[in-house]
Amino acid sequence: MKRITAIFLAIICVTMPLAASAENLFYFYSNKDGLKEFKKHAKDIGIFAPQIYEVGPDFEITMNVSKKIHREIEKKRVPTMPLLVQDNFDKALMTKILTSPDVQDSIIDFMIDEAKKYKYIGWQFDFENINHRDRNLYIAFVAKTSAEMKKNNLQFSVAVIVRNNDYNPNSAYQDWSSAYDYKNLAPHVDFLSLMTYDDPKSIGPVASLPYVNAALDYLVKLVPAEKMSLGIPMYCWQWQNGVRMGATTYYLAKKNYKKGKERETGFDKVLGAEFFSFIQGKAEMKIWCDNIDSIELKQKIVEDRGLRGMSAWALGQGDPRVWNVLGE
Numbered sequence: 001m002k003r004i005t006a007i008f009l010a011i012i013c014v015t016m017p018l019a020a021s022a023e024n025l026f027y028f029y030s031n032k033d034g035l036k037e038f039k040k041h042a043k044d045i046g047i048f049a050p051q052i053y054e055v056g057p058d059f060e061i062t063m064n065v066s067k068k069i070h071r072e073i074e075k076k077r078v079p080t081m082p083l084l085v086q087d088n089f090d091k092a093l094m095t096k097i098l099t100s101p102d103v104q105d106s107i108i109d110f111m112i113d114e115a116k117k118y119k120y121i122g123w124q125f126d127f128e129n130i131n132h133r134d135r136n137l138y139i140a141f142v143a144k145t146s147a148e149m150k151k152n153n154l155q156f157s158v159a160v161i162v163r164n165n166d167y168n169p170n171s172a173y174q175d176w177s178s179a180y181d182y183k184n185l186a187p188h189v190d191f192l193s194l195m196t197y198d199d200p201k202s203i204g205p206v207a208s209l210p211y212v213n214a215a216l217d218y219l220v221k222l223v224p225a226e227k228m229s230l231g232i233p234m235y236c237w238q239w240q241n242g243v244r245m246g247a248t249t250y251y252l253a254k255k256n257y258k259k260g261k262e263r264e265t266g267f268d269k270v271l272g273a274e275f276f277s278f279i280q281g282k283a284e285m286k287i288w289c290d291n292i293d294s295i296e297l298k299q300k301i302v303e304d305r306g307l308r309g310m311s312a313w314a315l316g317q318g319d320p321r322v323w324n325v326l327g328e
Contacts, residue, residue: 022302023309024326025049025081025193025229030065033249033316035072041323042076046309049124051083053114057093059103061110070118079121081155084111089129098130098137108148115154122155124193130179132169139184146188157229158185159193159311162215175200183222192223193311197233202244205288206233209272209297216305225306232298232310234318236289250318253287260285272297292321299325 025047028034038048052065061084073080084107086093097103111123125145130138142158149156163177186192196215197207212230219228235247248256253276257263260278267274274291277284290298302310310326312318 022307023047023229025309025311026326027051027083027312027314028069028316029314030069031316034314035069035316037315037320038069038078039072039076042072042078044323044326045078047121048073048078048080049083049311050080051085051126051314053082053084054087055084055093055097055107056087057090059097059100059106061107073118080118081122081124081157082114082120083124083126083159085126085128089127091129091131094127094130095134095137098134098141104141104144108145111145112148112152112154115152120154122149122157122190124157124159126159128159128161129176132167132174132178135167135179135181138179139181139188142185143188155190156188157191157193158189159195159231160185161195162219162231164214164218182219186223186227189227191227191229191308193229194219194231195313196231197313198237202237203271204237204239204268204275204286205271205273206235206237206247206290207231209270212272212298212301216301220305226308229308229311230298230302232295232312233290234312234314234322236287239286239288240283242284248287249316250289250291253289256280256285257287267291267293289319291319292325295322295325 023046026045026049028038028048028050030052050065050069052063052069053061054064055061086097097107114120115123125142127138146156160180160182161177167178167181182192194215196212199205199207199211202208202211234250236250236253238245238248238253257265257276257278260280262279264277265275272294273288274294276287279285298310312326
């Protein structure tokens, strides 16, 4: 999932719970607020997915996190499925990995040994910025990894960036979603975590309801519903004078809103997100967040479409009321 210093967590006190079979995964990247929230709500987490392992330029895998998180995992006994990414989402490095069977074998051996050492339930690939011409090589790597995971009774999932139209190898325009052949990845994984964020054509929210539904309308034709986990952004998008400036947390969004002038807040039912409008200095600010109402609406999508559950990126960044809805 993307390394951004802002992220999500939203939800309600009065709401219909997810179906009993739904499984919610919570992402984590190394930060104080995320660790604090994990320690407080570990019992409510279905799967804990920390982004802490990285394949470097020398193909060595490093763990980018303090030992505190492993102590907490062991203490709380939370089902843990860490993410594996390539250094800096480097495209050239990924091609080297995908064209080097020995490197792949070494990576897989590491994953199995590490899972046994820390009692992980499995792994998730979060390789991004893959050359679209490496699509078939990525499928082969996923298939090889899956076979070894099954031999060792480990779960295996893959995070994918979504799209709502067919891949065209001859198109001059390719984005990060072009590398994922959803239909041929699905048979090799327990589930796909759908990064239904960020909406590249957004006029406000990180992941509007029309964008999410359009992606699902397309993907449901390619992937069994029970193998799809709906990605939820716990972070907010901040706009200044109509230009998106980047991400922020739900806490900071509300804090800055309270300090602003000419304030207005509300919930856009069409886009499915909360907004905070205010004047800061001479700038017109507008921040869009997935709040508790957003999650209720996306929870309904999960139920209606029979999806596996939700994948929330990431702990420590969103509306703390999330636990009243997504907690196990």
